[in-house]
Amino acid sequence: MAETNLQILLRRRPQGAPVAEDFEIVETPVPQPKPGEVLVRAQYLSLDPYMRGRMSDAKSYSAPVAIGAVMEGQTAGEVVASDVPGFAPGDTVLGGFGWQRYSSVAPGRLFKIDPGEAPLSASLGVLGMPGLTAWVGLEDIGQPKPGETVVVSAASGAVGQVVGQIARIRGCKVVGIAGGAKKCEFVTEVLGFDACIDHRGDLDAQLDAACPNGIDVYWENVGGAVQRAVFPRLNDHARMVMCGMIAEYNDTSPAPGPNLMSAVRKRLRIQGFIVSDSGWPRYPQFRTELLGHMASGRLAWREDVVEGLRQAPQAFIGLLKGENFGKLVVKID
Ligand SMILES: NC(=O)c1ccc[n+]([C@@H]2O[C@H](COP(=O)([O-])OP(=O)(O)OC[C@H]3O[C@@H](n4cnc5c(N)ncnc54)[C@H](OP(=O)(O)O)[C@@H]3O)[C@@H](O)[C@H]2O)c1
CATH class of the missing domain: 3.90.180.10 (Medium-chain alcohol dehydrogenases, catalytic domain)
Incomplete structure (x- = not known):
């Protein structure tokens, strides 16, 4: 047949x-x-x-x-x-x-x-559209500097795992947010993030403990309760990379939003992006860099x-x- x-x-x-x-x-x-x-x-x-x-x-x-x-x-x-x-x-x-x-x-x-x-x-994944998304968003918007605190939501996922590891390789303190103990253990033990917060627990207390100096870069994959807890902890001149808000994709009516007046007061840069706008012409550069990290054993996926x-x-x-x-x-x- x-x-x-x-x-x-x-x-x-x-x-x-x-x-x-x-x-x-x-x-x-x-x-x-x-x-x-x-x-x-x-x-x-x-x-x-x-x-x-x-x-x-x-x-x-x-x-x-x-x-x-x-x-x-x-x-x-x-x-x-x-x-x-x-x-x-x-x-x-x-x-x-x-x-x-x-x-x-x-x-x-x-x-x-x-x-x-x-x-x-x-x-x-790591060498595909999600990895490219992580790399483009950090290059263009997050711009993490050594010593800064970077928080990544959906940290064990396709985009989040690459975001956090690139930031770690660039010398940042990296804190993930994920759902459940198993995912959090993977984020710290395998991906090498400095800490991971379980969004099913007390977000405020865990963020205070993990980020005593506030947050310099927030990679937003989720929205909802996670965004509401992270937002007031952003430092002056923090960068919030608006990648996605998966917690709201199945909603049938819009959720109440954060008070974006803080963005004015703190001179925050909040910028959305779509990987396909500028990513694919840079794919060879991204792939070479990530393959180098993989070959040296510094990048897990x-x-x-x-x-x-x-x-x-x-x-x-x-x-x-x-x-x-x-x-x-x-x-x-
Ligand atoms: N802007 C762009 O060009 C671009 C490109 C690619 C992806 N994205 C966005 O990036 C985000 C991550 O995508 P991905 O491919 O890496 O997916 P993923 O993280 O591999 O999978 C989705 C994860 O999101 C978390 N999640 C789902 N519903 C949630 C909820 N209600 N509250 C909190 N967390 C929830 C879950 O992780 P936990 O169990 O850990 O919560 C889930 O495993 C998405 O928002 C996606 O739309 C944007």
């Missing part, structure tokens, strides 16, 4: 937290590459919080996934056939091919990578690998509840 393509489609827009019925799993024929296209067989799919935004048609920085279309996502895989010079069967590539096994794409959307440099799944593309909807639903531990990827085979 000929092999088929396995695809996961958006069946309908979620109301609040996504459920399995919002997705549809279908088998379709393997696409035939058109002239100028490359046929790719995906081996790993990255699952990321931004996908919740793509499921919604609320106004955003990016267009929503259409109802009935393949869910958007980054994958890493192998070229099966190519009508494009520079890409040959057997090449390893990275690109936004979506929640599906096969895709036929134009070369502008492909990065050729050397599979000998690192495990393939790492190119979706943790992945949460789910087996089988059919498990992607359930794993994504869990990501929005904090069930993943480390960068969430799907092993497609």
